[in-house]
């Protein structure tokens with residue numbers, strides 16, 4: 001199976017709360033911050049939210065980042081998203097909410 005990066009317009013609200021963030025040794029739920037969630041878990045054992053997306057803070061052009069990306073692709077059926085894209089959209093939403101409140 002090959003991996004192809006896809007760009008898609010998606011609402012940040014569809015990702016927030018359903019994202020598993022994976023680092024070198026651990027993965028945690030973006031919703032409740034529970035640590036140690038298995039990367040193939042369909043729901044969070046902490047808050048029971050469905051985990052449809054997965055990402056990593058690590059840059060993919062580093063050895064660690066490339067290893068984590070490979071692990072996510074091999075062991076998880078979730079949609080892998082680019083952390084910087086998520087962070088950018090999430091920060092934009094927070095700023096917008098700040099100015100509207």
Ligand SMILES: [Zn+2]
Pocket residue numbers: 029030031032033034044045046047048049
């Ligand atoms: Zn959770």
